[in-house]
Amino acid sequence: MPSTTLEIRxxxxxxxELKLWLEEVPLPRPRPNELVVRVEAAPLNPSxxxxxxxxxxxxxLRASGTVNRPIIEGRVPPERLAVMSGRLDLALSxxxxxxxxxxxxxxxxxxxxxxxxxIRATTGSYAKHQIVEAADCLVLPEGLSARDGAAAFINPLTxxxxxxxxxxxxxxxxxxxxxxxxxxxxxxxxxxxxxVPLVNIVRSAEQxxxxxxxxxxxxxxxxxxxxxxxxxxxxESTRATLAFDAIGGGTMASTxxxxxxxxxxxKLATYSRYGSPVHKQIYIYGVLDPRxxxxxxxxxxxxxxxxxxxxxxxxxxxxYNKIGTADAARLRRRVxxxxxxxxxxxxxxxxxxxxALSPQAILAYSRRATGAKYLITPHTGTP
Amino acid sequence: MPSTTLEIRxxxxxxxELKLWLEEVPLPRPRPNELVVRVEAAPLNPSxxxxxxxxxxxxxLRASGTVNRPIIEGRVPPERLAVMSGRLDLALSxxxxxxxxxxxxxxxxxxxxxxxxxIRATTGSYAKHQIVEAADCLVLPEGLSARDGAAAFINPLTxxxxxxxxxxxxxxxxxxxxxxxxxxxxxxxxxxxxxVPLVNIVRSAEQxxxxxxxxxxxxxxxxxxxxxxxxxxxxESTRATLAFDAIGGGTMASTxxxxxxxxxxxKLATYSRYGSPVHKQIYIYGVLDPRxxxxxxxxxxxxxxxxxxxxxxxxxxxxYNKIGTADAARLRRRVxxxxxxxxxxxxxxxxxxxxALSPQAILAYSRRATGAKYLITPHTGTP
Numbered sequence: 057m058p059s060t061t062l063e064i065r066x067x068x069x070x071x072x073e074l075k076l077w078l079e080e081v082p083l084p085r086p087r088p089n090e091l092v093v094r095v096e097a098a099p100l101n102p103s104x105x106x107x108x109x110x111x112x113x114x115x116x117l118r119a120s121g122t123v124n125r126p127i128i129e130g131r132v133p134p135e136r137l138a139v140m141s142g143r144l145d146l147a148l149s150x151x152x153x154x155x156x157x158x159x160x161x162x163x164x165x166x167x168x169x170x171x172x173x174x175i176r177a178t179t180g181s182y183a184k185h186q187i188v189e190a191a192d193c194l195v196l197p198e199g200l201s202a203r204d205g206a207a208a209f210i211n212p213l214t215x216x217x218x219x220x221x222x223x224x225x226x227x228x229x230x231x232x233x234x235x236x237x238x239x240x241x242x243x244x245x246x247x248x249x250x251x252v253p254l255v256n257i258v259r260s261a262e263q264x265x266x267x268x269x270x271x272x273x274x275x276x277x278x279x280x281x282x283x284x285x286x287x288x289x290x291x292e293s294t295r296a297t298l299a300f301d302a303i304g305g306g307t308m309a310s311t312x313x314x315x316x317x318x319x320x321x322x323k324l325a326t327y328s329r330y331g332s333p334v335h336k337q338i339y340i341y342g343v344l345d346p347r348x349x350x351x352x353x354x355x356x357x358x359x360x361x362x363x364x365x366x367x368x369x370x371x372x373x374x375x376y377n378k379i380g381t382a383d384a385a386r387l388r389r390r391v392x393x394x395x396x397x398x399x400x401x402x403x404x405x406x407x408x409x410x411x412a413l414s415p416q417a418i419l420a421y422s423r424r425a426t427g428a429k430y431l432i433t434p435h436t437g438t439p
Numbered sequence: 440m441p442s443t444t445l446e447i448r449x450x451x452x453x454x455x456e457l458k459l460w461l462e463e464v465p466l467p468r469p470r471p472n473e474l475v476v477r478v479e480a481a482p483l484n485p486s487x488x489x490x491x492x493x494x495x496x497x498x499x500l501r502a503s504g505t506v507n508r509p510i511i512e513g514r515v516p517p518e519r520l521a522v523m524s525g526r527l528d529l530a531l532s533x534x535x536x537x538x539x540x541x542x543x544x545x546x547x548x549x550x551x552x553x554x555x556x557x558i559r560a561t562t563g564s565y566a567k568h569q570i571v572e573a574a575d576c577l578v579l580p581e582g583l584s585a586r587d588g589a590a591a592f593i594n595p596l597t598x599x600x601x602x603x604x605x606x607x608x609x610x611x612x613x614x615x616x617x618x619x620x621x622x623x624x625x626x627x628x629x630x631x632x633x634x635v636p637l638v639n640i641v642r643s644a645e646q647x648x649x650x651x652x653x654x655x656x657x658x659x660x661x662x663x664x665x666x667x668x669x670x671x672x673x674x675e676s677t678r679a680t681l682a683f684d685a686i687g688g689g690t691m692a693s694t695x696x697x698x699x700x701x702x703x704x705x706k707l708a709t710y711s712r713y714g715s716p717v718h719k720q721i722y723i724y725g726v727l728d729p730r731x732x733x734x735x736x737x738x739x740x741x742x743x744x745x746x747x748x749x750x751x752x753x754x755x756x757x758x759y760n761k762i763g764t765a766d767a768a769r770l771r772r773r774v775x776x777x778x779x780x781x782x783x784x785x786x787x788x789x790x791x792x793x794x795a796l797s798p799q800a801i802l803a804y805s806r807r808a809t810g811a812k813y814l815i816t817p818h819t820g821t822p
Contacts, residue, residue: 139743142711310731330754368749369749374746
């Protein structure tokens with residue numbers, strides 16, 4: 057077991073200077089319930105990129121340092137600093153999940169040495185090694201590699217969390233925006249397997265084709281001129297009253313509520329200015345569009361979506377805290393069982409820790425193109 | 440018992456013509472569980488006015504008809520017609536609540552003849568008589584007049600519903616906007632009696648004075664330059680995580696969430712880009728501002744109120760349907776017990792059915808000035 061390891065750090069100063077670099081840090085001996093994991097694969101999720109780059113002006117990025125110890129610097133516009141006040145001047149470890157091999161273990165968990173595990177990293181998975189509590193790991197079934205398990209936590213547990221929310225809150229169908237994403241494709245497979253109707257909202261004709269090829273039944277293109285009509289037709293067919301929205305900004309939440317209400321209101325026997333009594337729920341779980349959210353129309357006389365509605369934030373970790381350990385364990389077991397089928401991720405390219413800090417790679421992965429997903433493989437490249 | 444009665448009707452045609460008039464309608468014999476109530480007092484609530492006038496251009500109103508049978512006509516702008524499609528061409532009875540004397544009763548409820556009752560009218564309380572199910576009435580305690588009980592349903596049950604929501608959802612303090620309203624003043628009395636801290640948001644220095652005179656402890660003026668700071672201080676003192684908002688449009692919901700989050704985030708031991716895990720809830724129950732609602736900032740990196748939040752519609756009737764008949768009955772009993780104290784309403788002026796349809800009165804009550812509340816007294820004025 058090495059005495060030090062290497063990890064990516066991100067810091068934004070009070071003056072608005074962003075710096076990303078590789079830091080050599082001590083690797084302490086594990087406590088009785090801890091594992092030392094040699095991290096072999098960690099995905100670059102959108103949430104990781106937000107932590108890495110903050111609200112930096114991407115056009116201001118410049119590279120320095122050496123091949124083995126690259127440095128990226130950039131500027132955060134002053135008006136965006138206030139909302140990040142909690143992290144200013146901190147050297148944050150980054151990377152929320154990954155997978156690798158257990159190379160050392162505390163006295164209570166020695167049986168796991170040599171096993172491949174997926175980790176939910178609280179101190180950063182973009183590192184050659186990580187110390188984690190055994191309870192926070194998912195031991196991968198025999199025959200699965202670190203690459204198979206690299207993205208076993210965030211997207212699979214998000215998709216399963218959406219499904220569990222649907223069941224607990226009594227909905228029977230689901231709408232998903234930005235549905236061509238890696239998570240969206242996973243949700244198509246999960247909903248088909250579980251027999252839950254899913255309305256997929258995508259942003260181009262190409263994405264419609266992509267999802268249809270995956271077997272998605274309801275796919276609606278928000279860039280098409282008949283978007284609203286097509287959305288209402290899909291909701292009429294599925295009776296969806298729940299949506300998970302990754303876009304966050306602009307008018308999408310409002311559009312979804314209006315379309316749901318248009319379907320529900322047709323079933324009313326008599327006119328009510330309060331609209332349909334059927335509750336319509338939007339959960340926002342992403343910020344693809346950082347603009348403010350605009351909700352247009354509460355009462356039927358003054359708008360379009362009645363009075364039985366709710367728009368709220370949804371965060372996977374808090375959902376799992378809420379449902380308790382037994383249910384959370386049940387959902388994790390399902391992920392392990394279906395990691396090569398329902399919950400499989402495919403990656404566009406692999407990057408070493410150094411490559412992840414190269415301007416060329418940053419340009420590629422920060423574009424967050426549909427279907428493009430990058431994997432950091434910390435033991436490739438230079439030491 | 441008369442064979443006909445007189446009631447106010449409102450109709451908006453498909454062409455956008457609004458018409459308000461007095462209609463003489465048959466008064467049928469009551470069914471076994473029904474009461475015939477001589478309506479003696481009915482308040483002009485904001486929700487009644489929305490039903491009466493729809494989205495009419497108030498400057499287009501013109502009067503015709505006779506002194507005994509006045510008519511008001513006006514035009515609804517074409518772009519506002521679509522959202523009212525459910526009511527177009529219908530001659531709606533108006534008035535959601537009132538009180539009066541039982542003058543006849545069905546065979547099962549004859550014991551109520553002669554009693555003063557408050558009614559929740561589903562077919563319009565702006566009428567000389569109403570037929571209602573006995574179960575929908577609140578029998579007024581001895582000594583209380585129809586005027587005492589005229590507004591026994593909507594505002595009292597809304598205020599109590601807010602308090603019950605607070606308890607069921609585990610909050611310990613409440614924020615209320617448009618807090619100088621009749622409902623707001625009631626809420627000040629109710630919260631003080633029940634020992635629940637209340638942050639009152641008002642829109643002028645005069646309203647601050649008004650609420651302070653009522654004994655309100657936390658009063659914040661949204662027109663003052665230090666509004667946001669004062670709001671945060673009040674939330675810091677009360678730990679409020681729940682708000683009921685009557686304004687509906689603009690940025691108030693967003694401002695409330697941001698202020699709540701500012702207080703919660705100070706308690707976090709370590710930085711999280713997801714903000715505080717404490718859930719922040721805004722319920723919108725009115726539309727004083729018909730503009731779209733703007734929510735600015737989900738994640739801490741991109742805004743100000745974190746990810747544990749919800750904004751939703753809240754409607755008194757649906758809340759009572761949800762909690763079930765036993766709890767609803769308990770809350771109604773409390774209203775009856777405290778109708779002259781906690782739940783008392785004061786009225787600015789009384790109007791006959793004919794006067795309620797005069798341009799002068801419409802001008803006065805449609806202004807919805809703070810503290811001004813009008814009562815229709817159907818048995819005054821001309822027959």
